[in-house]
Amino acid sequence: MRLGFVGTGGITRAIVTGLLKVGAEVETIALSNRTARIANDLAALHPKVRVCESNQQVLDTSDVVCLAVLPTIARDVIRELAFAPTHRVISFIPGLRTDELSKLIPDAVSVTRAVPLPAVEQGIGTTAVYPPHDVARRLFSSVGTAVEVESEDQFDCLHTVTATMASYFAFMQSQADWLIGKGLPPEKARTFLSSYCAGMAHRAEHTDYSFPELIKHSITPGGMNEKVLLELSSAGAFDLYPRALDGVLEWLKGFH
Structure with missing residues (x-):
């Protein structure tokens, strides 16, 4: 080639x-x-x-x-x-x-x-x-x-979700800021969070679990994962993504 x-x-x-x-x-x-x-x-x-x-x-x-x-x-x-x-x-x-x-x-x-x-x-x-x-x-x-x-519509939707990269890193930065504020050195926070997120992505890629199943398996009833998930869900945090992505998809269509 x-x-x-x-x-x-x-x-x-x-x-x-x-x-x-x-x-x-x-x-x-x-x-x-x-x-x-x-x-x-x-x-x-x-x-x-x-x-x-x-x-x-x-x-x-x-x-x-x-x-x-x-x-x-x-x-x-x-x-x-x-x-x-x-x-x-x-x-x-x-x-x-x-x-x-x-x-x-x-x-x-x-x-x-x-x-x-x-x-x-x-x-x-x-x-x-x-x-x-x-x-x-x-x-x-x-x-x-x-x-x-x-289909090209499916392709445009996959293209659209790549617009979440900066938000993903901003989410990591918010956790890093919290850790640094609690006294952890910045390089330790970065190393831990980078490896932590890579491990979760690896698990998603290399198991047959659906995302809802992965959520379920990550939660202990009454535990800390459930607490954070419920707090973010009740604040509508996860409802913001579809709205933001709809806006990006319409923006992409503007180039057609």
Whole structure:
């Protein structure tokens, strides 16, 4: 696979770093020079990574092309490019659906959407993919887990829930602040909470329990887990998530 990236931001850096770390079977990796600092840093990691002089050169030296540009400029960027019938295109562009992508890129052999997450850098990221495609599946399974869905609406919903990352870390920070306020050193609080949360995620991933079952198994009647859950539930804390996510989904649809 000759892989190319049009757009060299944070997610491109995470994917390329992850691919190199796990030794993925990629022949070459071509990068656009739009963000020269990131592109040059990645090129320094391995000889198979090279920085191109233009976005078109990325296409000319690749057979799998990843589009990683902002939605506000995506259409203009794509219109300037000449795609070949051999190109397999994977788009990370929020809100730009496959029907419009196919019109913008009529010559490509396939067009797939994906939402890679930052943990692909460590080889443990989850990536939503639509429509199911063997190339995207192989690429993102090498740096974590590829979750393929059968409809674009399902894909947009998976994309929407990735908007909770900052809130998740804010939740961790609130616990860290409490621990630090009780006299625990900040580095101890961070180490404990990071490992604690990783353990819970591992349990969810590696058991057949549903989330309600995991909640039940985490509670001792009258115990401390039940106390915190009841207090947060009575305050409506968990009701805020669906409302916030509905707002993000509508925002994403605004890019259609």
